[in-house]
Amino acid sequence: MSDTVIQVENLWKEYRLGVINHHTLTRDLQSWWARVRGKEDPNSQIGSVSTESEDRFWALRDVSFEVKQGDILGIIGRNGAGKSTLLKILSQVTAPSKGEVRFKGRIASLLEVGTGFHPELTGRENIFLNGAILGMSKADIRKKLDEIIAFAEIEKFIDTPVKRYSSGMYVRLAFAVAAHLEPEILIIDEVLAVGDAQFQKKCLGKMENVGKEGRTVLFVSHNMAAVLGLCSQGVLLEQGSIASKGKVTDVVSNYLDAISSSSRASIADRTDRKGNQQLTFTSFELKNSDGQIIDNVRLGKSVDLVFKYQSSAAAELRNVHVAIGIHGKFDENLFHLSTSVQGADFEYLPPSGEIICRLPQLPLQPGIYCFNLFSTVGGEISDWLQNAGTIEIETGNLFGSGKLPPPDQGPFLVSHSWHYNT
Amino acid sequence: MNNAHGQKWDKIIRPRTGWFDIHPEELWEYRDLIGLFVWRDFVSIYKQTILGPLWYIIQPLLTTVVFTVIFGKVAKLPTDGLPPFLFYLSGVIAWRYFADCLNNTANTFVGNAHIFGKVYFPRLTVPVSVVISNLIGFGIQFLLFFVILLYYYTYATVIHPQPAIFLLPILVIQMAVLGLGFGIIVSSLTTRYSDLTHLVGFGVQLWMFATPVVYPASSLPEKWKWILLLNPMAPVVEAFRYAFLGTGMINLQNWLISLASTVCILIFGVILFSRVEKSFMDTV
Numbered sequence: 001m002s003d004t005v006i007q008v009e010n011l012w013k014e015y016r017l018g019v020i021n022h023h024t025l026t027r028d029l030q031s032w033w034a035r036v037r038g039k040e041d042p043n044s045q046i047g048s049v050s051t052e053s054e055d056r057f058w059a060l061r062d063v064s065f066e067v068k069q070g071d072i073l074g075i076i077g078r079n080g081a082g083k084s085t086l087l088k089i090l091s092q093v094t095a096p097s098k099g100e101v102r103f104k105g106r107i108a109s110l111l112e113v114g115t116g117f118h119p120e121l122t123g124r125e126n127i128f129l130n131g132a133i134l135g136m137s138k139a140d141i142r143k144k145l146d147e148i149i150a151f152a153e154i155e156k157f158i159d160t161p162v163k164r165y166s167s168g169m170y171v172r173l174a175f176a177v178a179a180h181l182e183p184e185i186l187i188i189d190e191v192l193a194v195g196d197a198q199f200q201k202k203c204l205g206k207m208e209n210v211g212k213e214g215r216t217v218l219f220v221s222h223n224m225a226a227v228l229g230l231c232s233q234g235v236l237l238e239q240g241s242i243a244s245k246g247k248v249t250d251v252v253s254n255y256l257d258a259i260s261s262s263s264r265a266s267i268a269d270r271t272d273r274k275g276n277q278q279l280t281f282t283s284f285e286l287k288n289s290d291g292q293i294i295d296n297v298r299l300g301k302s303v304d305l306v307f308k309y310q311s312s313a314a315a316e317l318r319n320v321h322v323a324i325g326i327h328g329k330f331d332e333n334l335f336h337l338s339t340s341v342q343g344a345d346f347e348y349l350p351p352s353g354e355i356i357c358r359l360p361q362l363p364l365q366p367g368i369y370c371f372n373l374f375s376t377v378g379g380e381i382s383d384w385l386q387n388a389g390t391i392e393i394e395t396g397n398l399f400g401s402g403k404l405p406p407p408d409q410g411p412f413l414v415s416h417s418w419h420y421n422t
Numbered sequence: 423m424n425n426a427h428g429q430k431w432d433k434i435i436r437p438r439t440g441w442f443d444i445h446p447e448e449l450w451e452y453r454d455l456i457g458l459f460v461w462r463d464f465v466s467i468y469k470q471t472i473l474g475p476l477w478y479i480i481q482p483l484l485t486t487v488v489f490t491v492i493f494g495k496v497a498k499l500p501t502d503g504l505p506p507f508l509f510y511l512s513g514v515i516a517w518r519y520f521a522d523c524l525n526n527t528a529n530t531f532v533g534n535a536h537i538f539g540k541v542y543f544p545r546l547t548v549p550v551s552v553v554i555s556n557l558i559g560f561g562i563q564f565l566l567f568f569v570i571l572l573y574y575y576t577y578a579t580v581i582h583p584q585p586a587i588f589l590l591p592i593l594v595i596q597m598a599v600l601g602l603g604f605g606i607i608v609s610s611l612t613t614r615y616s617d618l619t620h621l622v623g624f625g626v627q628l629w630m631f632a633t634p635v636v637y638p639a640s641s642l643p644e645k646w647k648w649i650l651l652l653n654p655m656a657p658v659v660e661a662f663r664y665a666f667l668g669t670g671m672i673n674l675q676n677w678l679i680s681l682a683s684t685v686c687i688l689i690f691g692v693i694l695f696s697r698v699e700k701s702f703m704d705t706v
Contacts, residue, residue, distance in 0.1 A: 007431075015704060028615070092435060092542035094703040101435040112540045120466045129462055132455040133541055161469075 004104075005185060005216050006067040006090075011099035013060040013085050013240075059085040060096070061240040067233070069184075072207075072217040074231035074248050076224070076255050081237040083220050087111060090187055090218065105184025105216075108135050112189070114174030119163035123154060123173055126162050130177045144180045151202075152176035172199055179206045186210060187218045204230065224252055224330035256329060267307075267373075267388060275381040279317055279349075281373060283308040284389045297362055299396030299404075299413070305357040307373070309383075311349075317377050320346040322355055325372040326391070328411055334369070363413040365404065366395040444696040448544040455543060459551035464558055478562040482518060486511045493636045502638040502669035504581070508574050509667070513635035515567050516597070516662040519560040520655055521626050523601025526552045528622045530609040531702050538703060545699040546692070549606050553598045560594070571666060582668030586661065593662055596684055600654055603687035610691075610698040634659055638670065654680040654687070 060082045067073050077083050088094045090101060091109035116133040117126050127148055131141040141148075149158050152172040154165075162170060188207070207230060211217055221227050227234065227248065234251030236244040236258075244254040268282040286294050287304040297303045305324065311317050323338040337357055339345045346355075373388035374381075395404065398413055405413070449456070468475060486507060493499045494506035501509040527549035531538070534548055575581050612618045633655045634642075642650070650656040657672055657680040664670035 088539075088703065089435065093539060095438045095700040096435065097437055099437070102431040103433040103435075104431055107433070109541060115540045116537050118462055118466055120469045121462065125462075125465070129458050132452075132458045133537070133543060135543065138454045138458075 077237035108183035109187035296392035463555035527605025586665035
């Protein structure tokens with residue numbers, strides 16, 4: 001037990017909704033003056049029993065876990081699961097409501113790159129400023145200065161005010177500072193979702209090294225590929241509590257199971273949808289070329305994605321655009337199907353009915369794929385669902401050889417032929 | 423800090439407890455950050471405006487000219503027998519530093535919400551660095567005052583600097599601490615009462631007229647003089663004038679009272695500020 005460096009014990013965090021900055025001095029004085037004169041408070045809500053009846057919301061419920069030295073811990077979960085709240089508490093930006101967190105060693109947290117950058121100052125000056133905000137001493141920064149500048153690849157512009165930087169240079173500089181912090185514990189939020197692909201790779205490499213040097217990293221991300229690649233341990237948060245913790249591969253697969261089970265729920269029952277609901281999708285089915293409902297798609301066969309919809313006004317819908325974004329296991333986008341790309345936006349649709357998207361074949365490796373569903377009516381977002389449903393693809397004899405390429409070589413199965421010339 | 427396993431922990435994060443959970447020693451740990459904030463403020467002011475540091479001189483000069491015309495020539499307020507320009511300039515410069523400290527620290531939380539939401543450092547570093555950066559402006563303005571004072575000292579005989587001149591550092595610290603204290607109280611309150619921000623600038627203006635800046639304390643009717651006892655800035659401005667110009671109504675007792683209230687305001691401000699800094703991010 002001696003190598004535990006972070007111990008989170010029964011952590012709770014409560015947010016009060018509805019009391020956010022609604023006070024004004026004039027109103028409070030009004031209320032006070034009314035009380036002094038024994039009159040009714042002009043600002044009290046009619047029918048409200050007490051002023052403390054506002055909504056309370058537990059963003060974290062009884063969260064406990066431990067992190068050992070040298071671990072790279074991935075914290076995953078859906079939006080609103082409490083990841084950001086947990087990070088804010090660990091970074092001391094806000095205090096918990098109950099519970100304790102104990103640390104060993106210096107902590108630096110990186111919820112954002114470039115916090116406190118001042119546009120008028122030069123790159124060099126901002127390195128000092130940003131470094132100090134992140135907790136480095138001037139002497140530390142001076143020692144690392146050359147290394148930081150080299151990592152950011154901006155030697156030529158280091159004495160130019162950062163307001164003249166391109167956004168790529170800005171992000172590189174900001175990350176370079178952060179990457180050269182040398183705390184025993186580093187807390188990182190999605191900052192890797194910035195910069196170009198090559199620089200992202202460099203950052204991931206840098207973080208891996210941090211782990212190898214025996215320092216501890218807490219990493220929050222939606223990018224399951226990055227989490228699997230970097231982390232050894234994982235914590236899955238669901239509605240403020242820990243749903244699963246342990247080996248990162250187990251935790252990630254629990255997370256993905258949870259996502260796909262929620263997307264199996266009927267579309268009509270979903271409440272987490274966006275848009276004005278002028279058109280609302282009510283169900284999703286897969287049908288084969290004979291019009292029969294099927295559970296999964298046989299590789300290489302034609303399939304129809306059938307969406308029943310309902311118009312809110314029970315009136316004819318005009319100018320309807322529908323798009324489907326298919327993504328894979330790790331939430332990575334695979335491809336996009338859209339009426340407008342096909343020049344096939346619906347000018348008229350009856351008040352209710354079915355919209356069908358026909359795929360002559362779905363050339364993907366066998367497995368489960370999720371999709372997002374998006375629609376606009378007259379240019380305004382009408383119904384938008386993340387993880388609207390799943391499509392399972394069953395293995396089949398696509399190439400006529402009975403063989404498929406190894407799954408780790410990518411999800412797409414492209415038909416092709418070989419020949420030779422003499 | 424031991425737990426059941428007998429381990430030593432470097433840092434424990436707990437829910438907000440009590441009113442006295444304050445850690446002034448953290449300011450010292452983060453002294454490099456304070457220094458860099460000060461330097462940032464100075465460099466950005468210097469780079470951003472065309473007039474740069476010249477602005478520090480133009481502002482009090484213009485104010486003094488306006489005061490000389492309105493209160494000296496038109497309203498004909500007494501100036502304790504001093505040349506009106508010098509009288510108003512001394513008041514303006516002593517007052518300005520305090521007022522700048524208050525105004526510039528009063529939006530600490532709201533103005534820095536973005537940074538405060540992303541990274542932890544002792545929040546007090548921000549107002550403390552503001553007070554120090556304002557010192558640079560004060561230094562420039564004080565030099566201006568000193569040059570003009572020398573001119574009058576050489577060519578006019580009405581000026582009698584006193585040994586109290588050596589109290590200047592204490593007076594400046596008191597102005598800074600008062601401005602900081604009130605500023606952090608206001609900034610803590612603005613997290614709850616957002617409309618307070620609009621009142622601050624106006625309130626500071628009014629306060630100036632309750633302080634012997636445009637009139638000498640000696641010109642107040644006897645029955646109103648007690649008001650000056652309530653205003654911790656009044657003895658500071660009077661003492662400043664007495665030290666450099668040799669006029670003014672200052673006694674040790676009044677000054678000690680104002681020193682004591684300055685310390686109280688600072689302590690109250692720090693306690694309030696520390697309380698707000700822990701919950702502030704949940705309310706914006």
